[in-house]
Amino acid sequence: MFSSFMVNTWIVASIVAATAGLVGFFVVVRGSSFAAHALPLSTFPGAAAAAWLGINEIAGLVIFALLGVIGIDALSRRGRPEVATALTLVLLLGLGTLFLSQTAEYSQEVYGLLFGQILGIGARDIAPIAVVCALAAGAIVLLFRPLLLGSVSRELAQARGAAPGRLDLAFLIILAMASAVALPVVGALLVFSLMVGPASAARNLTDRPGLALGLSVMLSLIIGWAAIALSYVTNWPVGFFVGGFGAVAYALGRSGLRFGVVGSVRA
């Protein structure tokens, strides 16, 4: 499990899971679950396009993640945000099916991209993934106060001089970056579970934002590591474990809240 060819996977998974826990906290407090689900999914055709055009996979993913942000942002200006999200998602996925139909040899990899694979990471992928994750984490730290304030009350944030529209866009970009790099390991469909499960459990366990953020990162790391270890042992897909553990974390957080087990932690 810790043999040389798995080292890259452990490094990347740790970076990606920590970032997912960080970004996921704001996905949960801001209520942007749909965007967090749609962005990784609309990023997925980027890998197919990259294979088709022969460019770097991470680059393809990042480009499509940004296309997803542009689509959601542009369509939200004129209609309902959730309709905008849904339509951007299907448009980019529709493009994905087209790419896939034209490159027959690529269709074997669809499954890995959708549901995750632990052996898909090469040593040369680590540096770009680490850079993108560092940028996303840095942006979260910089925008910590306005993001938190904006999620509690848009009016209050506006009164303090933050532009909600611009903040929304900034957050979408951070979300897109974090999803793009998590995709090759966890899979397009379950990046979102790694973001939402730990963060929602953390939020149910404590009301203090700093503590919740730390808990969210910790849970996300634990889930990520456990999923990879189990996937290695059983050969079952990483995504199955991530999705399942995410739901368990949420259920535990909610029952903890209900029975007041963690009352002392709540400030």
Add this chain to the structure above:
Amino acid sequence: MIGGGFFGNGPVQVALLIGGGAAVVSAVVGVFTVMRGQSFAGHALADISSAGGSASLLLGIPALAGFLAMAALGAGGMEMIGARQIRERDLVTGIVLGAGLGLTALFLYLDISTTSASGAANTVMFGSMFAIAPGTVPFALGVGALALAVSVVLYRPLLLIAIDPDLAAIRGVNARLLGLLHLLVLAVAVALSAMTIGAILSTALLIGPAAAALRVATRPVWAIVLAVTIGLVATWGGIALAYDSFYWTPGHGWPVSFFVVVIVVASYAAAGPVGGALARRRATALPAPVSGFEPGG
């Protein structure tokens, strides 16, 4: 452009029939879904249904039965965990969605490793319009008709609850029961579309035509009629184009799902200016608009 034998081709006939049925049911249910702000729930149910689609390959039962069963289970799960606030509702939807997709991952893995169905991921997630078993037609159309009938019966209370939940509560509408019934009808719609254009793309038929229609129409009935029209044009147009595309790039036909999505998104884009022009015309024709119905803004 349509080569000879289009309508005489067996798989095409099945695709036209089931695709048409899926488009009609999705468009009708979609109007209520968009009005109630449940696009995410609709998309999530479709994704969750993929676990059923992939399990059906493993169990050797009809794909539609699998899609249906899992979508209905997902609907029940969301309703059971239930949440009042929209934010919490989205979160619950997301958690159920994640767990469902985890199952899909597992079933597809088992499909690929035990039944050597290497294309299973593609079929379930991106649809198999031209590979539907002809025997499924009566079952699919029957379930679709049932879902439509329920929508017609629930038309008034659903509309009321979509426009004004408080008024609906005063009138004694049982929001919880209605919500569950709506989710179940939604489950039928997404299962039908999942079988045709794929689980993760069925959102195109559910949300696209309805959202486009609601930008243009000011009355719910017209929104439904328009959504059904757009849905049918997209599906049948998509089938015809995909059939034709076998001659464009030899060896690689273009997928139906791609054309359906493009037509749907194009009609949504076109609906904006058309709706705006109509609104201006109404504003000049009538001194004061009296309609209490606000389409999605």
